[in-house]
Amino acid sequence: MVWSGRWVAERLGVELVSPEQETGPDSAGARAPEPLHDLLGLALRRNPKRAHLLVSNVLGKHVPQRPSLVHGAGVALGREVRALLGDAEAARAVVLGYAETATGLGHSVADGLALAPCLHSTRRPVAGVATAGGFEESHSHATSHLLLPADPELLAGDGPLVLVDDEFSTGNTVLNTIRDLHARHPRARYVVVALVDMRTPADRAHLADFARETGARVDLVARASGTVRLPDGVLEKGQRLVAEEEARGARERHRGAGSAAPAAPAAPAARVDLGWPAGLPDGGRHGFTPGHRRTLEAALPGMAARVADALGDAPGRVLVLGFEELMYAPLRIATALQEAGVDVRYSTTTRSPVLAVDDPGYAIRTRLVFPAHDDPADGPGERYAYNVAGAGFDTVLVVVDSTADTAELHGPDGLLATLAPHAGRVLLAVVPSYVPPGVPSAPGADAVPGAGVCSATVPRPSVQENSVLPEPLRGPVFSSYAPDEVGWLLRDLSDVSLEAPTEEREEAIQAGGAHYAESLPVEYQPTEEYQELFRAALEESAGRIARAVGVVTETVLAERSPRPVLVSLARAGTPVGVLMRRWAQHRHGLDLPHYAVSIVRGRGIDANALRWLAAHHDPADVVFVDGWTGKGAITRELAAAVEEFHAAAGLESAPGGFDPEIAVLADPGSCVRTYGTREDFLIPSACLNSTVSGLISRTVLRADLVGPNDFHGGKFYRELAGSDVSNDFLDAVTARFADVTEDAVAEAKVLQGQDRAPTWEGWAAVTRISEEYGIHDVNLVKPGVGETTRVLLRRVPWKILARRGAGADLRHIRLLAEQRGVPVEEVDGLPYTCVGLIHPRYTRGATGADGTAVTAK
Template identity: 75%
Template sequence: MKAEHRDSMKNVVWSGNWVAERLGVELVGDEELRDLLGLALRRNPKRAHLLVSNVLGKHVPQSPLRVWQTGYELGRRVRDLLGVPGARRAVVLGYAETATGLGHSVADGLGLAPYLHSTRRPVEGVERAGGFEESHSHATSHLLLPEKPGLLAGDGALVLVDDEFSTGNTVLNTIRALHERYPREHYVIVALVDMRSPADRGRLDEFAREIGARVDLVAAASGTVRLPDGILAKGQALVAEHEREHEQAHENGTAASAPVPLPQPGTIARVQLGWPRGLPDGGRHGFTPEHRAQLEGALPAMAARLADALPEDARRILVLGFEELMYAPLRLGVALEKLKPDGTEVRYSTTTRSPVLALDDPGYAIRSRLVFPAHDTPGDGPGERYAYNVAGAGFDAVVAVVDSVADTAELHAPDGLLARLAAHTPSVLLAVVPSYVPASASYVPACAPAEPNSSERPSMLPEPLRGPDFSSYAPDEVGWLLQDLSDTRLEAPTEEREEAIQSGGAHYAESLPVEYQPSAQYQELFRAALDASAARIAQAVGAVTETVLAERSPRPVLVSLARAGTPIGILMRRWARIRHGLDLPHYAVSIVRGRGIDANALRWLAAHHDPADVVFLDGWTGKGAITRELAQAIEEFEASDGITGFDPEIAVLADPGSCVRTYGTREDFLIPSACLNSTVSGLISRTVLRADLVGEHDFHGAKFYRELADADASADFLDAVSDRFGEVGEAVGTQVKELLSTDRSPTWEGWAAVERISEEYGINDVNLVKPGVGETTRVLLRRVPWRILARAGAGADLDHVRLLAEQRGVPVEEVAELPYTCVGLIHPKYTRGATGADGRAVTV
């Protein structure tokens, strides 16, 4: 495209001349028609010519403010037609893919009406409210998939928005189908241009009489296209001729009109928008006035992030939307246009499925074409997609905006959209809007956003691992957001691991301890402890679950911190199902002290659920190290990825350290799931994070110890506790009433106690002090214990601890006024120069 013709709106030559002269097509009507429309040819067996809108923001880059205002002003006209009360009761329906943004803008003009657009992307689990065919289109099937089935069932006017109203077949077929299911008295058709032929103009009144309703039409301009006989055949022949010439010119290296790529490809970077949590990416499942207000409040900050990421010298910027995703990039473009200084030109257009012939002629509407593979994998299958009037247009930067479903390997491929753009502009920014998934949908987006500022991403994060292939739990009990490292040797002798960890030569998460095999005597203790404490655990499970449902979310997404949290998450899920009939999703993720939570797992969760519904779970608190780790990790994740909404507060079964607000009890008692390792946790190891095993786009790892199936007590533990739910219901109700009316602010008294013990015993490292029954048990099973501190008078809760200590030759020291039932001290062998409380050196 020649520089003097960069913006078709500045051309003195009408962009429909080329087609009009060769095919005898005439555009007649209002004076503004030529300002609004150009002409092109396309490969379509049903209609050769294409009316190319200059104000729609689809094929021709245009000022985003002008695009939005055009639709907004049409909406104001509809509001004047209906009156304010009528506007409140109206529903706006837009057509995919071309008019999705226009329909949104019309709904903005009404100001009070919800919006829905048709879609060609099937979403399983969402009830269809209707569907129809677009007879002249290249992709005909339209679906109506509102999240709330009653959206189209009101008695107010239905406002149907399309870019052009020509024969009227598509709109009238839609009204007829919807009127049979959701009859109403008033329909308003809105279009940029009314291009009906004289023969079609009487059909609207006839149709209104047929269905017994009022049907109005509002358009920005009106006219008609006069088509000579035989135009379809002539147009197809003309398209074929120029496509052959184009192919031959490329083969001979003489394609003078082809856009010349940059000598060096431009840069590709990712920018994080900070899209508001729970805000739909568009109107595919409905967009309410409340959503609109939420978006308005977030736009300035999102536009500022885009402005900060753009090159300082970029003076001509294109915001490029993606097929049906037109409104979000349009509004981002409007906000960016307002933010940029004078002399900076912001333009907006979107990619499309529609194949159109491109010719670099000032009298033709489509001057250049980029072709790239489809990257919307859940859509209507593979094939070519197109971006028009972008190549050769002199853009200094392009902001490509897609939803997370479309952020696939195909997008980032060498022949993908980003690479095609980078060949023609110095800077490409990718902004990903989270795909909105209705609660009823069984389909979920395949991908989540990649690492920030990365030009490459994995094809997709894998689906969760489930039993029986990974873990002995039933597949519906938990999905593990982990990778299976079962075939990798990771175990090392306990003393060897301890030396490496304390000397700083290795992180504890880089290897696994040799799995403890309990003796017959120890297994008997576990069974006895389970029988004695099952009811107490059941009450704590009920209390924490009811607190979560009351305070956090009525339909929470349970996310256990693997692995101690996993049995608790399963029990909470069972309580919600048995007591409330809720089928809550439950996942297990990895968190590693000093390394944070698995960021890829968070990305997967954000792509599949509303982060605001996620509730992180653990078995118990000790000194609160993981509580602090999670809070810091979530803060860093939000800053790096721009994905917000995760609540870092952990819910736990037992909170003896007073580290959290949401708990089942603050007593430090024996939780039998702490007595064993994998054999009470679905035969799963603790998690592993090692650079040579876990890549940038991988989940953290873990092992499935299938060989320990004969010793597996996982199901026994779950069943023993859930069997007691019925008998503790009344006690749970009383306890929860007290909890909800009590100040449960953390006091962190456990952390203070650990610091005191660390100093008194000359350890000087709080990481070697493990408070509470659960943590003490872990020390005895996994680490090199030095001594055990037991609260004076502690009874059966410590029987298993005393047995393990005896087996490992570890002294148990009774201590008065200990805030925990017991505390395990790890051998400070590599804490040089340390002395114990009795003054003896503890360095070995």
């Protein structure tokens, strides 16, 4: 038989390497090694981090397989775990499977343990259910996981926690989960279970380091182990190959268009009443107990008989097709049909896009595409069924839960109609979507859709009835950052014309006719001289920035949360958030979630973004991140906005709300406790606008563009890609981490022992300067190198105050001021390196009190 990974292996040089024997302190080692080629094939997908995809032959996701083999693989692993733990500890264990691919596998492992309750993570919000945690799976197509047990105590015990995934590649997802849950409910033992363990030696070391760090024992049980050997350049070569194959497929479809007669409308799928037991959960989204398992086992023969009656006397070859996370219920129905003598295979639909190539040496030979049909939180999108077309099935039994039994499922391009040309007939069985007792199932319940990750004891913030917030935008679709670096909680306004000349904006803003967030300045296009200055500044300051990143990140990890959720204030804070995330990976092996949100002076932080965060993470873990402080206006704005949000959500006196304190790279205004430095120095990311911030604009808030259920807006300037230095900046600083680690860690420890209470000396200085220069609106005084740069790039400056003797940190300021005809006045006793002044009586062509022209050149 041809190996289903040969096509990829031959073209990319990818190898699956099996060890001679499975040994090691983190492996069960109870079984002779199983050939990886029997378990895995290879396919390709569009992914900026990993082009190849390991495709399991025994998971029942992408490859239709005999249900007894799929269920049996998980049961066998569960029995190994039971033998490892012993009966007494196995009886205290809880099994946690990962959505979407390992939900059925997790259930099957729990079946092998016999007495263990099962829970699986979910990407589907469920209104009214408080979460017990959440985490990110950065390499996945859909990254955010929620834990929504009906019983909050399910994960609070001290017995072994058994974490089940189909593939253990780097171990980051599992370690992220354990860190999150261990911080809440420490326990002595964890067991990681996977069909295949494909970690590198370095990844194995991370698991051992984690066990030493927590003092917990972590065991690993896998059916097979090995490594993936990748040649140099495989990612780029794989991306080109995907693009070529997609283009070839498009040409073939174009040539075939019109050559065949239009297909007749598909007949409606016949429904099969399963007789699902009342009150039995459809799966482990909210927990599945041994009692539930006994109820299901007792009901399975009757359900199989009902399906067999619908199949008739000559059922032929049957596929039971599950639906995304709903894997276990259709799997067990399929096993019962197989036991009744039906020739049956089992697989499920998925949200993961994979290239299809019709070759026996490729794991995904055909692909069916149809719209999502369960009102997903991330909005409309495509879903897929693999290896179904052309497989010769006489009947496809589609099994969905009632939440997914929608008009989209039955539409002319829906799943049922898409399947019809590829099977003799299509049947539909609907399992009632389980709602935990006490949770309102009707619309209008006072709960967040997908009620999120505050502790179960914290009241949930409410949102408008039936409102569903979108998922974060990610690169490369929105921003030039890699998708795992940051998720933007913004609305994409890239196609909207929002730019206005700087002079017109300034006049309208000061006249009170417009808010600065209602329009955008025309993006500054740096001269070659200025770009060279940026490159020189980056070379000079990368080490100093790296050290400040290390200090602030170490302080956050020590004082705020062992696994914080970084939330940067778009856009100046976003490069800092990315760097802090990279430091956590470099120093601690952490894969921290990072999002960017909008905050607007005078209008507060985006409340919908806070609602989304509360629905996906514990607010107590959220750490707001910004680049620097000036006079502290945004610091005060955030504190007031969070207080208002808590009051609206009823969280004023409850623990576990958002902490409004910002963590910044530089705090020259002495406005915060958590910072990397209080020096006012040049941070090169302040030198530019979007071209150093992922090509994202400043955020926009305008009533005709941002609705009540929208995030604040922003633009992605794709057309500026040729000038983009966003990743150059990040990489230059990251490259200095190793050089400064020891000093940064030591400095952070010293700071943690000091009184770092804000003195607000920056605010006092701004007040003094505004009085001295006759500017009675402190918002027109912009202190610090970063804020002064913004004045020169975005506003109409009057003059620049520079601390006498300031050197390299002001080279770009002097150049910009010269280009715009703005005087630079050197002064003594300035607490900042420089301060930018905007004249309070700006009109085009006007002059200031001293006769200085208030114009922009």
